[in-house]
Amino acid sequence: MDLVNQKTSLRRAKEQVPPATILKGRLQQSTLDLLSGCDIQFRRENRLDIALVKNLPIALIFLPAADIPTFVGEGRVDLGITGRDQVAEHDANLAAGEKSGVEEILDLGFGGCKLQVQVPEKGGISEAKELIGRNVVTSFTALASTFFAKLEGAESSQSLNTKIKYVGGSVEAACALGVADGIVDLVESGETMKAAGLKAIDTVVTSTAVLVKSRGSTNDVLNLITSRIRGVITAQKYVLCQYNIARTELSTASKITPGKRAPTITALEEENWVAVSSMVEKKRIATVMDELSKVGATDILVLTIANSRAD
Numbered sequence: 655m656d657l658v659n660q661k662t663s664l665r666r667a668k669e670q671v672p673p674a675t676i677l678k679g680r681l682q683q684s685t686l687d688l689l690s691g692c693d694i695q696f697r698r699e700n701r702l703d704i705a706l707v708k709n710l711p712i713a714l715i716f717l718p719a720a721d722i723p724t725f726v727g728e729g730r731v732d733l734g735i736t737g738r739d740q741v742a743e744h745d746a747n748l749a750a751g752e753k754s755g756v757e758e759i760l761d762l763g764f765g766g767c768k769l770q771v772q773v774p775e776k777g778g779i780s781e782a783k784e785l786i787g788r789n790v791v792t793s794f795t796a797l798a799s800t801f802f803a804k805l806e807g808a809e810s811s812q813s814l815n816t817k818i819k820y821v822g823g824s825v826e827a828a829c830a831l832g833v834a835d836g837i838v839d840l841v842e843s844g845e846t847m848k849a850a851g852l853k854a855i856d857t858v859v860t861s862t863a864v865l866v867k868s869r870g871s872t873n874d875v876l877n878l879i880t881s882r883i884r885g886v887i888t889a890q891k892y893v894l895c896q897y898n899i900a901r902t903e904l905s906t907a908s909k910i911t912p913g914k915r916a917p918t919i920t921a922l923e924e925e926n927w928v929a930v931s932s933m934v935e936k937k938r939i940a941t942v943m944d945e946l947s948k949v950g951a952t953d954i955l956v957l958t959i960a961n962s963r964a965d
């Protein structure tokens with residue numbers, strides 16, 4: 655990668671367009687989809703980790719998920735998208751009493767995984783406390799140290815008996831290679847863990863992708879982007895449910911579909927009947943439709959929400 659060009663364009667972009675948002679790696683595709691839903695238009699040159707947005711005064715900087723909390727925390731960029739696990743690791747590295755510069759604004763709902771303590775399936779260890787004083791390998795040394803410090807009742811992670819060792823990747827191989835008695839690693843589908851003959855015995859952090867901002871940072875563009883992202887996330891999470899119901903059953907039906915604030919009720923030409931329109935969480939919609947049918951709702955329709963501006 656041409657670092658000189660990259661640094662120069664980064665400097666130029668920062669001078670021209672201060673607010674920036676950043677992303678790279680595993681969470682990238684979902685993030686790009688999200689930005690596209692927000693109508694944030696940009697063209698990324700081949701091999702360049704910075705892109706100027708065409709229709710807003712911002713630059714996007716593509717960085718590894720683990721580095722994003724540092725850049726956001728130090729106020730070098732205003733907004734970031736990364737895993738909550740990475741923010742937690744960054745924060746666990748802060749000195750005692752030091753306040754994190756990273757503030758979570760929004761759970762983005764994708765990139766779900768868990769940072770878990772894992773041991774060999776056939777090794778006889780079944781609780782994390784049995785690893786005290788032994789070797790634990792991880793890429794998340796700060797979170798693992800804090801976790802075992804708590805288990806040990808240690809004053810700080812400096813006085814730990816458990817030996818926490820860092821490796822950058824293929825953490826799951828550490829037990830089989832005799833480097834570790836247990837590991838602390840991310841689990842999504844669980845396939846890597848299973849293939850390595852490991853089992854999870856505890857959870858350190860549950861994570862999803864989050865939108866973070868630099869603490870105290872606020873400006874119109876930042877608020878605009880946050881509001882657009884919130885709108886797209888809400889639209890993805892909810893559907894619009896419409897149905898007709900006899901007025902006598904309205905209060906029962908409204909309890910089934912209370913909406914985000916309240917359902918919209920419209921009178922029908924037919925006396926004593928109303929039409930109801932309400933946002934319902936997508937994952938609950940089948941059950942909600944069953945319940946509505948049971949209380950006599952008719953013409954139940956479910957509509958996709960393309961976008962939204964709602965809190």
Ligand SMILES: Nc1ncnc2c1ncn2[C@@H]1O[C@H](COP(=O)(O)OP(=O)(O)OP(=O)(O)O)[C@@H](O)[C@H]1O
Nearest residue numbers: 678679680681718719720737765766767840842861
């Ligand atoms: N199965 C998974 N393994 C690792 N990370 C996952 C998984 N599922 C979701 N994530 C989230 O993605 C983040 C990792 O993103 P990151 O871009 O650093 O990793 P990557 O995809 O390995 O890319 P890179 O090539 O830059 O290392 C994690 O911190 C976590 O929040």
Ligand SMILES: O=P(O)(O)OC[C@H]1O[C@H](OP(=O)(O)OP(=O)(O)O)[C@H](O)[C@@H]1O
Nearest residue numbers: 823824825840841842843844845846847
């Ligand atoms: O539960 P799963 O769906 O199997 O995903 C979890 C695995 O994915 C990640 O590794 P990655 O593929 O990023 O490679 P790495 O081991 O080199 O970090 C993570 O460190 C786990 O090993």
